[in-house]
Amino acid sequence: DAMVIQNPRYQVTQFGKPVTLSCSQTLNHNVMYWYQQKSSQAPKLLFHYYDKDFNNEADTPDNFQSRRPNTSFCFLDIRSPGLGDAAMYLCATSSPGGGVFNEAFFGQGTRLTVV
């Protein structure tokens, strides 16, 4: 029944070693988002894809990249993780338009630890 699936749920990576987090969806939604949520903080949007169009937030560090090879999958790449990148990463999807509102659906998140 899972609609937005994030893998892995927990990821440990070494300082400076590239890491990729994945998200897949069965909802066929146009839009996929990546949020970063640090401990005891609100989720903060990093970027989103509207179909194939990539939209970066102005304050997202260059260290964070994303790929969306098809409608169902979206990846978050952290090129050189630092200790400050340890966080929960949340993927979400939505399908705007058509005069009918659809809320964002979130995955279970991937908790990233940097050692």
Added chain:
Amino acid sequence: AQSVTQLGSHVSVSEGALVLLRCNYSSSVPPYLFWYVQYPNQGLQLLLKYTSAATLVKGINGFEAEFKKSETSFHLTKPSAHMSDAAEYFCAVSRAAGNKLTFGGGTRVLVKP
């Protein structure tokens, strides 16, 4: 620009008591407003949403919220707290349907037996 302020980062209630979580928003256009709940090490689950229909919105798990434009508020309530309501709650605003969300700082709810 949009913003959301949640008053109180922590709220403690007794089981069976009223839950009231406060949210005030700022938006230059008519907003879409949401309440999400997050359990430890989980993603966000939608409780309810306001999309310019009825100002009193009923959600899941017995929660409801009232949109008050004059007060720019969207407070969340539940008449009787249950132990399973212990979680973190986020109020969020977006400018349009399905658009990106701006979250408040969150309110962690503790339910005492």
